[in-house]
Amino acid sequence: MHLTVNQKINLRVQPNAVEAPAVDRGARLAMFARYLEPHRHSRSIAFNELVDEYLAKGATPDPGPLIHGCMAHTEVAALREILDLERMHEGMKSLWLLGELGELEWQTLIDAMPADFPAKTLKLSKMCFDHSTGPLLFAALHRMPALDSLFLEGIGVENEDFFALLSCPALKLETLDVVTTSDPAIDVCPLLRKLLGACQLESLSIEDQGAITLQQHAGLAEALSQQTRLDSLQLSLAKRRAAEEIECYMPFLYDQTPRAVLDLSGSKLGTHHLALVLEALSRNKVALEGLFLRGCWLSLPSESCEWADILPRVDMSRLQYLDLCENFLTDAAAAALVGNLEEKATKLKALDMSDNWIGSKTIAAMSSLLKTNKTLVSLSFQPFTIQPKGYNAAALEALADALERNTSLRRLGIRWDAVPDAQCERMVRFLARNEQAFELSYMEGGMRAVLNSSGHLFPQELVRRVAGLDLDQGDALSLSSVNTDAWKWRTRIFDGDDSSR
Incomplete structure (x- = not known):
């Protein structure tokens, strides 16, 4: 039975329909091209070029523009086929939608998506949701049961009161990353509160460029009280002058004790407000993993450097990253802190x-x-x-x-230009030694996996010899000296002599 792409698509969406015979990817692409050709004149030149490139290569590293084109032309059948072809190719694990999308575009995507769309990552950038597109966003999320990571960049909501009435489907999100703009008119908080109420996150990152007010931060912090699995909270509050925003999250940090990363770079806190932040962290026993304070005016000539004595009060047992650039720290303050x-x-x-x-x-x-x-x-x-x-x-x-x-x-x-040649040579040599040791350790891990893939435990001496030859894993065993040693070990292993291990 020979079917057109459109007929195959219709079979898939009709209830109780008999499934069409399986067709390989190459044949599907050829059928897809024949289906698209009669309607070519009704599509934009840019979209036709995207389609031609897709058909020529059989795939695309970023299907987002092509998906956008299908949505803009309300090409439900074509988009359904592209989504299915991408799923056949690499599983369609991620989707990035960039720019404003209207009601027709969102409806096209929803109509084209299967009920179990397999994407695990969704990124939405530079778009605003209103009374017509807000419900469609949640309808699309409902069709992504495998979604575990959501990235929101420059996203806003037009009508907060209307958005509060919408129902967000239960989600299995584990990671939510939010980057706001500097425009307070672009309000993402109503959407964030909906998402926080619909899932149990493991990681939350909020990078606020100035669009979220103090009152809105307080609302988000309150919404976090529903999160019982959150293990990592990253707050980046750029260009802030006060510590109140951080203080909003302290009750949650105290109750949950997650891994916390605070980025206050460029906030011009000064020593007074930094002291308030650090004292709050200390009081609530927050264990920091990262603290970024670049350009926060922490030690101006007219101020004391007593803050260096405040930082040790914070639990630094898990601290991995610390950035204190551009802060006018004196030599004495920097030394005390180190x-x-x-x-x-x-x-x-x-x-x-x-x-x-x-x-x-x-x-x-x-x-x-x-x-x-x-x-x-x-x-x-x-x-x-x-x-x-x-x-x-x-x-x-x-x-x-x-x-x-x-x-x-x-x-x-x-x-480096202020370091004499003798010390410079020594330092460079020791850094290179550490880098080589790291690379060798990394290679040994890979070699161990290759050599032991047969189920036999090769000795560490052999693994190190292979790794030390500076070969890639595919070529390592082709060297005669390595094969000689490998054969000796193989003989001992299969003869039952395990003493060499």
């Missing part, structure tokens, strides 16, 4: 203190930190200017000695 990190932040992976007044005290503190820390991968402390007594030879020699003992650091940001 000293506290050495004692409290034992899991620190990345520390950036660039564009502060870095001197010999800070370098000495960094050296002490590197001697004891076993997790730090990236360290940067490039100063504003090189002070005459800043990079003295003794401090740099101590830093090089510390790097010799440290086995984890792979990236070091320093004013």
